[in-house]
Amino acid sequence: MHELSIATYVVDLATQHASQHEGSRVAAVTLRVGSLSCVHEAALRFSFDLVCEGTPLKGAELHIVAVPVSVWCAACQAERELPSIQRFACPVCGAPSADIRAGRELDLESIELVEAALP
């Protein structure tokens, strides 16, 4: 379950960013996850909550923006979104394409900070 590793990377990154803003804690993080990134959403959510325990991210919300796959179609001279990741071909003209323009994302998009409660 590589989602546990991914969650650890997310929490580490978010903690680093939050530490530059004294007196704040992370209330939520937003990720962009491409459909080719092989991430299972439920496994990632489960891992995220697990990894957040005992860190400044405890209780933080996880927002996931799914990014569909797009390829460049040389025949159409256009970027095309694929209806399925089982066939890398232009959905309009049928030309095969391995020129991927979107769908591999595994990005930390933003972090939402709120004032930390006084101890």
Added chain:
Amino acid sequence: MSHSRPIRSSSVQPPRGQSPRILEVRTKILKKNDELARAMRAEFEAAGVVVVNLVSSPGTGKTAFLKETLTRLVKAGEPVAAVVGDLETDNDAQRLAASGAPVRQIMTHGLCHLEADMVKAHLEGWDLSSLRYLFIENVGNLVCPTSWDLGESLRVALLSVTEGEDKPLKYPGLFNTADVAVITKIDLTEACDFNRALARANIEAVRPGMRVFETSAKTGAGMDGWMEWLTRAGQA
């Protein structure tokens, strides 16, 4: 995964005295691994070593295929080495070492894929510039290794005839990041009623234009073609 927009809690009324701030971070989650892998790739290129990452399900025949490949390279006088990742045991390293090549086992203790720092730690003391090829046998898994760059020059996705023809359609993410595919255990084609043309069509569907080899580590079938391709890739 849902395509709905995320609900930002900024749209929800924050508790009194708390004004949420959105930090636009926009970084790759695996940045730490990506950066190390990039540095390793530069180091490999400078040393002139071709690094090949082998990825497949458990039991596809990575070790058998790699052992055959190493044996042939050692016979040809090529300086080669390998590292192999497994959850536990060093059985695969022992099998590979029979080829005569130096081999190191990476035990991941439960982790389902190799990460760049694990590979790097196991290369210590090896003079990369004396090597022509370095092979990395990843942990048997068709999902998890996909997003982890190990600094490799070539990624090989393997699929055995015993797994069925539709593996590429079930795991497009992994096949899609590969540079070349190998169908292993081709000696079992008849026994498994395996449709080679269909398997090739499925690979082509998820990775148009990718080179596909059909091999048997048992009979040696198809190994010559693979070795020729590898040699050419090594010279490029």
